[in-house]
Amino acid sequence: xxxxTNNQRYLLWLALGTAAMALAMASLLVFxxxxxxxxxxxxxxxxxxxxxxxxxxxxxFLRVRQTVGEALANKDAIDQDALSLRYDxxxxxxxxxxDSPSVSLLTxxxxxxxxxxxxxALVVQMDKTLGSPPIKRDALIPVQEELNGLxxxxxxxxxxxxxxxxxxxxxxxxxxxKQNNLIVWLTVAQLALLIVASGALFVRQKRVEAERLALEQxxxxxxxxxxxxxxxxxxxxxxxxxxxHELRTPFNxxxxxxxxxxxxxxxxxxxxxxxxAQASAGHLLSLLNDVLDVSALETGKLTLKPAPxxxxxxxGNVQALMQPLAREKGLDFELELPPERLPAVLADETRLKQIxxxxxxxxxxxxxxxxxxxxxxxxxxKEPLVALVFTIQDTGxxxxxxxxxxxxxxxxxxxxxxxxxxxxxxxxxEISQSLARMMxxxxxxxxxxxxxxxxxxxxxxxxCEEPVAVQTTAPAVEVAPTEVAxxxxxxxxxxxxxxxxxxxxxxxxxxxxxxxxLLLTRMGCESTFxxxxxxxxxxxxxxxxxxxxxxVNMPVMxxxxxxxxxxGMSGALSRLPIVVLTADVMNEARDQAMAAGxxxxxxxxxxxxxxxxxxxxxxxxxxxx
Amino acid sequence: MISKIMRVxxxxxxxxxxxxxxPAAALEPAKGKVILTISGNVAEKNTPTAAAFDLAMLEKLPxxxxxxxxxxxxxxxxxxxxxxxxxxxxxKATGTTIKAAALNDYQTSIPxxxxxxxxxxxxxxxxxxxxxxxxxxxxxxxxxxxTKAELRSTTYYERSAWQLKSMAIE
Numbered sequence: 001x002x003x004x005t006n007n008q009r010y011l012l013w014l015a016l017g018t019a020a021m022a023l024a025m026a027s028l029l030v031f032x033x034x035x036x037x038x039x040x041x042x043x044x045x046x047x048x049x050x051x052x053x054x055x056x057x058x059x060x061f062l063r064v065r066q067t068v069g070e071a072l073a074n075k076d077a078i079d080q081d082a083l084s085l086r087y088d089x090x091x092x093x094x095x096x097x098x099d100s101p102s103v104s105l106l107t108x109x110x111x112x113x114x115x116x117x118x119x120x121a122l123v124v125q126m127d128k129t130l131g132s133p134p135i136k137r138d139a140l141i142p143v144q145e146e147l148n149g150l151x152x153x154x155x156x157x158x159x160x161x162x163x164x165x166x167x168x169x170x171x172x173x174x175x176x177x178k179q180n181n182l183i184v185w186l187t188v189a190q191l192a193l194l195i196v197a198s199g200a201l202f203v204r205q206k207r208v209e210a211e212r213l214a215l216e217q218x219x220x221x222x223x224x225x226x227x228x229x230x231x232x233x234x235x236x237x238x239x240x241x242x243x244x245h246e247l248r249t250p251f252n253x254x255x256x257x258x259x260x261x262x263x264x265x266x267x268x269x270x271x272x273x274x275x276x277a278q279a280s281a282g283h284l285l286s287l288l289n290d291v292l293d294v295s296a297l298e299t300g301k302l303t304l305k306p307a308p309x310x311x312x313x314x315x316g317n318v319q320a321l322m323q324p325l326a327r328e329k330g331l332d333f334e335l336e337l338p339p340e341r342l343p344a345v346l347a348d349e350t351r352l353k354q355i356x357x358x359x360x361x362x363x364x365x366x367x368x369x370x371x372x373x374x375x376x377x378x379x380x381x382k383e384p385l386v387a388l389v390f391t392i393q394d395t396g397x398x399x400x401x402x403x404x405x406x407x408x409x410x411x412x413x414x415x416x417x418x419x420x421x422x423x424x425x426x427x428x429x430e431i432s433q434s435l436a437r438m439m440x441x442x443x444x445x446x447x448x449x450x451x452x453x454x455x456x457x458x459x460x461x462x463x464c465e466e467p468v469a470v471q472t473t474a475p476a477v478e479v480a481p482t483e484v485a486x487x488x489x490x491x492x493x494x495x496x497x498x499x500x501x502x503x504x505x506x507x508x509x510x511x512x513x514x515x516x517x518l519l520l521t522r523m524g525c526e527s528t529f530x531x532x533x534x535x536x537x538x539x540x541x542x543x544x545x546x547x548x549x550x551x552v553n554m555p556v557m558x559x560x561x562x563x564x565x566x567x568g569m570s571g572a573l574s575r576l577p578i579v580v581l582t583a584d585v586m587n588e589a590r591d592q593a594m595a596a597g598x599x600x601x602x603x604x605x606x607x608x609x610x611x612x613x614x615x616x617x618x619x620x621x622x623x624x625x
Numbered sequence: 626m627i628s629k630i631m632r633v634x635x636x637x638x639x640x641x642x643x644x645x646x647x648p649a650a651a652l653e654p655a656k657g658k659v660i661l662t663i664s665g666n667v668a669e670k671n672t673p674t675a676a677a678f679d680l681a682m683l684e685k686l687p688x689x690x691x692x693x694x695x696x697x698x699x700x701x702x703x704x705x706x707x708x709x710x711x712x713x714x715x716x717k718a719t720g721t722t723i724k725a726a727a728l729n730d731y732q733t734s735i736p737x738x739x740x741x742x743x744x745x746x747x748x749x750x751x752x753x754x755x756x757x758x759x760x761x762x763x764x765x766x767x768x769x770x771x772t773k774a775e776l777r778s779t780t781y782y783e784r785s786a787w788q789l790k791s792m793a794i795e
Contacts, residue, residue, distance in 0.1 A: 060729060088758030089729045089788065095760055101699055 010204060017197050024190045031179045031186075038172055050102045054161035057093040061154050064090040065147040071135075072144060078135050087130055094119060105168060111160040115153040122146050234299060241295040244288050248583030251288070252605035253511030255281055259608070260518055285605070290427040294410070297434050301588070304348040304438055308467035311342035311388075314349060315376065322360050322372075329364060332371035338378060345386050345461035351435050352459075356390065358428045359443075359455050363394035366453070370395030385440070390457040398447045407445060408433050432457075501525045501619050504545045506536040506562065507581070508554045516549060516581075516606060523615055531555070533562030540566055540573060547618045550598070552582040552589070560596040567597035577618040581606070652715065655679040660763045661712075661747070665724075665794035668717035676716035680749060680763065686711045689746045693771040696782055697761075704767045705750035710740040712747055718794040725766060728758060728788040735766070735784045737794070743776065744769055747789065761787035 067086040071078045097103060098116075106112045125146065129139040258281060262274045296302035319335045326333035356374070363372045372394045379387035399407070408429050433443045441459035503520055507513045508531045517527045528543065530536050534557040536548065548566070550559040563578050580593035583604040590601045600614055652671040657679035664675035671677055686707035694701045713723075723735040739745055748765040749756060756762030765787040770776045 056729075085728060085758060091759030092761060092788065093729075096697065099699070100697055 013200065017193060017200075020193055021190060024186050024193070028183055028186055031183055035176060035179055038175060049165065050105055050161045051158075051165050053093075053096055053100060053102060054106070054158040057097050058154050058158045060086075060090045060093040061147075061150070065144070065151070068140060068144050068147060072137060072140055078137070078140075080130075080133050080135055083135065084130060087126060091123065094123065105164045106157070106161050109157075109160045109164065111153065111156045115150065115157050118146075118150060118153065122150065237295040237298040240291055241299070244292045244295070245583050247288055248604050249509050249512060251281070251285065252583065253509065253515050255285070255605040256515035256519065257511070260515070290431060293431045294427050297431065302438075304351060304435075306346040306348055306462075308344055308464045309347045309349045309352065310344055310467055311376075312337070314353065315342075315374075318353060318356050318360070318374070321357070322364070322374075325361070325364055326372055329367070330369065331364060331367055333364075334371060334373045336373065336375040338376065342376065342378060343386050344464050344466045345388070346464045347439065347459075347461050352439070355432045355435050355443075355457060356392075358432045359390075359392045359457070362428065363392050363396065363453070363455075367394045367396035370452070384462060385460040386463045388441075388457075388459045388461060390459075392455045392457070393452065394454075395452045398449050398451045398453050400449050404445055404447060408443070501546045501615065502528065502544065503615075504528050504530065504536060504539060504543075504548045506530055506533065506548060506554070506559060507551045508532060509551075512551070512604075516611075519606065519608060519611055520615070523612060525615060533557030533559055533565075536562045537565050540576060541569070545576065547615070548576060548578045549602075550578055550580050552580060552593070560592060563593075563596040563598055579614055579618070652676055653682075655682060657681055661789065662791040663713070663716040663718060663794065664791065666718060666720040667794055668719070669715065676718075678712070678715075682715075683707050683712065683747065683749060683764075686715065689744060691744075691746075691769050691771075693767070693769055695767075695770065695785075701771075703750075703752050704746060704748040704765070705753070706746040706748035706764070706767070708740075709745040709747055709766070713737070713740055713794075716794075720794045722795045724793040724795060725784075725786045725789060726791045726793075727786050728790050731786055731788070733784050733786050739768075739784070743773075758788060764789040 064086045067083055071083055122143075126143055129135060129143055255278075258274055258278050262271065262278070266274065293302065315335060315337065319333070323333050360372065360374065373392070375391040375393065377389045377391070379389060410427065410430050429443070436443045436457055436459060439459045439461060441457065444456050444458075445453060446456075447453035501524070503525045505513060505516050505520070505527050507516060507529065513529050517529065520527045528539065528545070530539055532554040533550075536550065537557070539545075540548065550563055552559040559580060559582075563580065566576060566578065567574055577599045578597070579600040579602055580596075580598040581602045581604065582589055582593070593601050599618070602610060602614060652669045654671045655677045659677045659679055661678040661683070662672075662675045663678070667676050669676055683706070688705055689708050690703065690705045692701050692703040718737075721737050723737060723740075724732065725735055726732050735745075745766060745768050748767045749763060751761070751765070756765060766785050766789055768776045768781050768785060770781070775781075
């Protein structure tokens with residue numbers, strides 16, 4: 001607002017300054033023209049100077065007077081021709097004094113007015129005397145007297161002419177001087193104006209510069225504010241990650257205990273309650289995993305671990321898991337594959353499954369009847385990158401354009417009433433889309449209310465050789481979130497007949513101690529417990545153990561430090577198998593454990609199958625499969 | 626010797642040519658009052674020292690008439706008279722400068738080439754009237770001032786002698 005006013009004021013001053021400058025220049029021009037005219041005028045007067053006219057006249061007047069005087073002095077006959085000639089020349093001069101344009105200056109002078117009538121009278125007298133020859137002497141005498149009497153006045157007229165011309169020149173010079181002065185002042189004014197204008201420009205320039213600096217500072221401040229906001233957001237993400245981590249520990253106990261409870265003799269009603277509790281716990285875990293994933297994505301800690309993947313096998317697994325869910329709701333589940341075998345690709349299988357599970361779970365969730373279809377197509381099978389298109393089509397409630405716009409936004413849920421009905425964190429689609437983009441692809445959607453939805457996942461994955469059929473990766477991580485949530489898997493029957501294998505469980509949380517202890521007892525292991533790293537370091541030196549299950553976050557001394565200390569011991573102790581057990585599923589957690597010298601890594605909540613496989617791996621034959 | 630003969634012949638040729646172009650070949654003596662005397666480098670003389678003209682002789686030459694403003698009068702004036710170059714040719718004048726003198730002893734120098742460059746006349750009539758001595762007569766050297774800007778300058782106004790009485794050719 002004020003900027004605009006400033007600008008308007010500046011433009012006004014600019015216009016005024018320009019106008020003043022133009023005015024001054026125009027005045028200068030006018031003065032110059034006036035001077036030129038004055039010069040031209042004085043030129044024309046100089047060309048036939050009044051002074052010269054008067055002087056010549058006086059000269060001829062004197063000559064005619066002399067000639068008359070000579071004629072009278074001479075006793076011989078008068079030379080009439082010579083006298084006439086002189087008289088004529090005198091007359092011609094007198095004529096010029098009456099008619100010449102230059103005489104206008106003189107006509108107002110008293111000297112001119114006084115002498116001219118007397119000269120006219122003289123001419124009448126002389127015409128009479130000289131006009132009728134022979135000329136009589138007697139007639140010439142009064143002429144001579146008149147000529148003598150006129151001498152002073154004629155001279156006075158000459159002097160008057162001279163003075164008039166001098167005055168004219170003086171006047172012209174005066175005017176010229178005045179105009180010159182004006183020109184000088186105008187030039188000075190122009191100069192002053194110019195200086196003021198440059199000063200104003202300088203001031204304005206400074207102000208603009210100051211404004212620019214202020215703007216720059218503001219930009220800096222804004223940038224800093226954004227950094228602070230981002231830092232705060234990262235802090236929040238970190239807090240979320242920490243909280244999820246903390247939540248996992250008690251959760252671990254809850255899941256395990258529920259599993260154990262179900263394996264005890266219970267009434268059908270109690271079994272139903274336990275099942276419901278397990279389902280709720282499973283749901284809770286999946287929510288927790290979503291929060292963890294978002295935190296990891298935001299802090300940039302989520303990285304993909306590509307390995308050769310057989311798409312046919314992966315899709316078989318997906319079908320095997322989804323088919324029962326669909327059937328439970330009375331829906332058809334169909335998997336459409338191209339007739340030829342799908343190419344093998346380098347991909348993070350867990351994350352790829354996560355995407356498909358998320359979309360298929362949603363499809364099943366929002367479809368009441370009809371079918372859910374997973375269609376797979378390969379666009380460029382032979383290129384270095386294989387372009388894959390997964391289409392997930394349902395016959396569910398669908399959504400309008402407004403809903404689709406916000407679909408991939410964080411915390412978006414179908415609508416308020418649906419929230420209660422369908423639940424969820426509202427993070428699943430955001431995570432899936434982020435993952436798809438990390439795989440050089442994207443997720444798009446087409447839908448209409450009541451007409452079902454179609455989600456299209458496009459991925460560009462590097463082609464590779466068909467992977468070896470044997471599963472090489474540790475089974476611990478190789479589980480999709482939904483699968484982890486299936487508490488049923490932890491409740492499989494315990495194998496019996498494991499010989500007494502001594503396991504040191506280092507765990508500060510009593511419930512977890514109890515759960516792991518129970519599981520190990522079921523597997524026939526002898527468990528010893530301690531609450532922190534320091535105690536574990538002491539214990540391994542006092543007693544003999546076949547294996548250590550080491551938690552990471554503990555008071556006094558954490559698990560990783562204890563692991564490093566044990567690895568630093570002498571003899572057989574340094575080779576004691578240590579399996580790190582943690583709820584931290586971030587990518588680096590595993591790397592840190594391995595770097596500390598752990599032999600293996602287990603993530604919480606502890607899965608019976610995984611624990612069994614670990615126990616048998618380090619049992620030294622004490623455990624028979 | 627031969628070259629002298631040749632020169633004589635050429636001169637005779639020139640004279641013969643002039644004689645054919647101007648019927649009044651040799652300059653007759655002035656019968657009336659002499660108003661103009663051309664002395665100095667003149668080949669055609671009718672007095673022992675100069676070519677003398679009366680008004681009738683000048684009127685016999687081709688006449689030129691024009692009207693022009695002058696600095697000496699408020700009105701334009703019609704002038705009539707022979708071209709200066711014809712008058713000079715009649716006297717067979719050769720040289721570079723004309724020293725013109727007036728009755729009132731006014732003297733001025735006119736370059737001879739002015740007679741070729743401009744249609745300068747020796748006016749003997751102003752507004753169809755003879756010019757008396759008591760104005761600017763009897764002869765007035767007049768340039769056609771209105772035809773060229775350069776003629777409206779002091780240089781040419783000074784050459785415009787009135788009451789002209791004689792010209793000495795140098």
